[in-house]
Amino acid sequence: MAITLSGDQALPGPPLSSRLTPAQVWGILLLAPYLLVFLAFVVYPVCYGLWLARAPANYVALYNDPIFARAAVNTLIFLVIGINIKMLIALFLSGFFAQQRTWIKWLSVIFILPWAVPSIPTILSVRFMLNPEWGVINHLIFSFTGDDGPNWLNDPTVALTMAIGVHIWKSLPFWTLILITGRLAIPHDLFEAAEVDGASWWQKFRFITWPSMQTLYVTCTLLSMIWTLGDFNSVYLLTGGGPADLTHVLSTLGIRYLRLDQLSLAMASIVVAMPLVLPLVYFMMKRLSR
Amino acid sequence: MKLPTLREVGNEAKLLLIGIPVFIWTMIPIYHMFLFAISPKEDAFSGKLWPDHPTLHNFHIVFYQEHYFLRDFWIQFWNSTVIALSAGALTLFIATAAAFSISRLKVPGGRWVMNLALFTYFIPAAFLAVPMYRTMGNYGLLNNHWSLILAMVTIASPYAIWVLKQASDKLPVELDEAATMDGATTLQLFRLVYVPLMMPSLVAIGTYAVLLAWNEYLYAFLLLSKDTNITLPVALGNFLAADDSPWELLMTTGFIYALPPAAIYYAFKRYMVGGLTAGAVKS
Numbered sequence: 001m002a003i004t005l006s007g008d009q010a011l012p013g014p015p016l017s018s019r020l021t022p023a024q025v026w027g028i029l030l031l032a033p034y035l036l037v038f039l040a041f042v043v044y045p046v047c048y049g050l051w052l053a054r055a056p057a058n059y060v061a062l063y064n065d066p067i068f069a070r071a072a073v074n075t076l077i078f079l080v081i082g083i084n085i086k087m088l089i090a091l092f093l094s095g096f097f098a099q100q101r102t103w104i105k106w107l108s109v110i111f112i113l114p115w116a117v118p119s120i121p122t123i124l125s126v127r128f129m130l131n132p133e134w135g136v137i138n139h140l141i142f143s144f145t146g147d148d149g150p151n152w153l154n155d156p157t158v159a160l161t162m163a164i165g166v167h168i169w170k171s172l173p174f175w176t177l178i179l180i181t182g183r184l185a186i187p188h189d190l191f192e193a194a195e196v197d198g199a200s201w202w203q204k205f206r207f208i209t210w211p212s213m214q215t216l217y218v219t220c221t222l223l224s225m226i227w228t229l230g231d232f233n234s235v236y237l238l239t240g241g242g243p244a245d246l247t248h249v250l251s252t253l254g255i256r257y258l259r260l261d262q263l264s265l266a267m268a269s270i271v272v273a274m275p276l277v278l279p280l281v282y283f284m285m286k287r288l289s290r
Numbered sequence: 291m292k293l294p295t296l297r298e299v300g301n302e303a304k305l306l307l308i309g310i311p312v313f314i315w316t317m318i319p320i321y322h323m324f325l326f327a328i329s330p331k332e333d334a335f336s337g338k339l340w341p342d343h344p345t346l347h348n349f350h351i352v353f354y355q356e357h358y359f360l361r362d363f364w365i366q367f368w369n370s371t372v373i374a375l376s377a378g379a380l381t382l383f384i385a386t387a388a389a390f391s392i393s394r395l396k397v398p399g400g401r402w403v404m405n406l407a408l409f410t411y412f413i414p415a416a417f418l419a420v421p422m423y424r425t426m427g428n429y430g431l432l433n434n435h436w437s438l439i440l441a442m443v444t445i446a447s448p449y450a451i452w453v454l455k456q457a458s459d460k461l462p463v464e465l466d467e468a469a470t471m472d473g474a475t476t477l478q479l480f481r482l483v484y485v486p487l488m489m490p491s492l493v494a495i496g497t498y499a500v501l502l503a504w505n506e507y508l509y510a511f512l513l514l515s516k517d518t519n520i521t522l523p524v525a526l527g528n529f530l531a532a533d534d535s536p537w538e539l540l541m542t543t544g545f546i547y548a549l550p551p552a553a554i555y556y557a558f559k560r561y562m563v564g565g566l567t568a569g570a571v572k573s
Contacts, residue, residue, distance in 0.1 A: 026476040027397025030387035034447055035403065037384060040429075041422060041444040042410050048428075049421030096308050107309055109556075111316050116555035118505035120523045121544025124530070125323040128537060136322065139337025169319065230414025232508045237527070251416035255508070258420050266420045273417065281412040288408060288452075 053267035062268050067256075071248040074160055075273075078249055079225055082164040087221050090172055094179035095209070115173040123166055123237040127153070130162060156246035159239045163247060167234040171227075175220055182216040183209065219287055226280050229273065323548070326541030334538040348542035357539055359529060362517050369514075370504055370521040370547075373435055377442035378500035384443065385450035385495060390484055392451070393458035394466060395476070404455060407448035415445055416508060423512045437513040438521070442503040450495045457491040458484075494561040501551050522547045 020028075062068045097108050114122065129135050130152035138149030153159045190208050199207070232251045235241065241248040241256060248256060250273050257266035294302075325341070326334050327348055333341035350356070355363050388407075392400035410418075422441060423432075431437035461484075469483050485492070507523040514520045520528075526547065529540040555562060 023395050023476050024397055027391040027395035027400070030391040030395070030480075031397055031400065031403060033384045034388040034407070034451065037440070037444055037447060038403075038406060038410065041425070041440060042418070045418070045421035045425040048425055052424075093308075093312065096305065096312070099305060101305065104305070104309065107313060111312060112555070113316060113320060113552065116552050117320065117548040118507075118523065118551055120505075120507050120526050121323055121541065121548050122319040124526065124544060125319040125326070125541065128326070128541070129319070129322055134335040134337070136337050136339075143337070169315070173316075226412050226414060230416040232416040232419075237507075240530075251414060254417065254420045255512070258423060258512070263420070263424055270417045270420055277412075277414065277417070281409060284412055285405065285408055 049263075049267040050271065052264045053271050055264065058264050058268035059272070061265060062272065065265075067245045067248060068253065068269060070246055071250055071253040071269075072272075074247060075229070075249045077160065078164060078167070078231075079228060082167055083221060083224050083228055085164075086168045086172055087175060087217065087224065089168070090175035090179050090220075091213075091217060093172070093176045094183050095205075097176060097180050098183045111176070112173045114170050115177075119170055119233045120237060122170070123233060126162070126166055126169075127238050153239055154243050156243060159243065160247045163235045163238050166238050167228065167231055170234065171224070175224065178220055179213065179216065182213045186212045219284075222280055223284060226277065226284065229277060323541045323545055326538045327545040329538055331536070331538055334541075348538055349546070351539060352542050352546060357536055359532070359536060359539065360543070362525070363543065365518050366520055366522050366525045367546075369435065369519060370523075373438050373442070373510075373521060374500045374504035376435075377439045377446065377503035378496050380439065380443045381446040381450050381499035382492060382496045385447050385454055386485065386488070386492065388447075388451045389454035389458050390480055393455045394461075394479075394484060404451065407451050409448075410444070411448035411452065418445075419508055419512055422509075426513055431513075433514055433516055433519060435514070435519065438506070438510055439503070441509045441513060442499070442506060445509075446499040446502050450499060453495060454488065454491055457488060461487055490561055493558060497554060497558045497562055501554060504551055 097104060097111070129137050132138055132149065132151040132154070135149075135152075137152070141147065141149035150158065152162060186209065191204060194204050194208060230251055231249075232255065235247060235249050236252045236255070239247045241252050245256070250269060254266045254269050257263070257269060325339070328344045328346065329341040330343055330345050330347065333343065352360055352363055355361055388403070391397045392404055422444070426432050426437040426441070429437075431440070465483055465487070466479060469479050474482065505523070506521075507527065510521045510524045511527060514524060517525075522543070526540060526544055529535045529537075529543075
């Protein structure tokens with residue numbers, strides 16, 4: 001127990017070691033490994049990177065690089081269209097998977113697969129399916145119509161659409177799973193009461209399901225935005241940023257500059273994304289750390 | 291036995307109308323990978339939905355490294371395994387210690403560290419990759435397995451700490467008090483009370499960290515580049531760079547590479563789904 005003296009503020013405090021309980025010393029020791037990792041691999045790299053990207057010339061160069069402008073637009077398309085389509089499908093499918101049927105249980109086990117298997121072999125698999133000469137899709141098109149199918153990844157719009165498709169394929173199961181948990185948390189008697197009153201499925205969705213899931217849905221959408229910004233694989237493995245560097249997004253663009261040994265441009269392209277990322281991060285932190 | 295009513299049949303049909311496309315959509319890339327893996331070279335590119343002569347020969351070629359693209363297959367498999375397990379173990383150690391410290395010992399500033407950790411969790415991994423690549427060079431760790439292990443620990447720890455802290459907070463304080471009354475030291479409290487009680491969360495987090503490292507492509511691709519130190523996903527990516535790649539062997543290797551995580555996922559599904567859904571979004 002500390003002895004309280006009057007005027008104790010004026011005296012120099014006791015040494016740190018005597019003010020801490022043994023448990024607190026252990027606490028600091030046990031926290032130290034993470035703090036070291038955080039300082040060495042987050043704080044130092046980020047500060048160093050910001051320092052490298054400090055010159056305004058970098059931002060002028062970025063602004064003048066047409067590939068950057070294209071990547072920024074692609075990123076927005078990815079975020080606005082891709083994520084909303086994905087989340088709406090996830091919302092719809094969460095209703096489907098919440099049905100109590102044995103076969104739906106089994107299907108849900110299979111449905112998780114895209115999320116459970118690593119992305120590289122499956123994305124390469126899609127890439128081969130879309131191969132214009134020997135891909136299975138163009139084989140099928142040829143056998144049905146007798147015409148050659150399109151060169152899927154040669155048109156930037158089509159290629160970007162395919163990359164969004166791959167992204168949806170990969171991350172849909174996760175979000176569906178989260179939204180199923182949200183749905184199952186809604187008290188069942190609300191639906192029973194609504195059914196007695198003769199509500200249609202749309203009314204049930206509109207007045208029971210949606211109000212209870214709205215917050216969860218918005219949180220998921222925002223979190224998905226952050227993660228999608230970091231989705232390198234869907235674009236890089238499917239299109240490599242091509243054709244003619246027209247399908248890059250910000251996460252592949254940074255790596256592209258890095259591979260070209262333009263580290264300050266790479267950092268600058270990330271700094272430019274920060275006004276978009278930081279509000280999202282702030283919001284998520286507020287939601288999660290309360 | 292009761293015959294289903296017309297309405298029930300209609301409902302079932304509606305559900306099937308959703309279920310069948312969902313099944314096809316989910317399986318296409320995976321089935322296509324499998325199809326290539328069991329097809330001889332001449333069947334693989336024919337566009338058939340089932341090969342005329344299904345074979346396991348491709349697996350034989352991969353396992354016995356009979357193609358020059360696959361020279362280092364087992365070394366790369368070993369690299370992937372060692373890196374994933376090391377990253378998993380290290381993440382588990384660091385995150386458990388931190389969560390215990392923050393939640394049970396109420397270390398001063400602990401909450402602050404939690405928020406910093408959460409902040410890292412939300413920074414897109416591809417954005418952190420750029421500065422991290424350069425500093426790994428500064429540390430002299432490029433092309434060393436430690437670079438990838440430490441990068442994976444950096445990425446996995448924040449989420450791990452956060453999930454473990456949420457779980458720790460639910461443990462009753464009385465347990466700690468009782469153990470302390472019985473004369474347990476802090477370390478004994480950690481080892482004999484805390485860790486056993488946290489087992490389900492620890493399994494979930496360990497699995498998460500191992501899978502994250504096993505599946506990682508971007509960091510592996512940036513940090514490792516020698517044929518003998520790269521991991522399987524990087525080796526798969528390198529196939530793409532060649533014009534004359536044996537795609538059926540690439541897909542076979544990819545299939546082999548995808549099996550362990552799928553198996554682990556299903557083995558630990560109970561823990562994973564609970565941990566992830568509880569952790570990812572708090573509603």
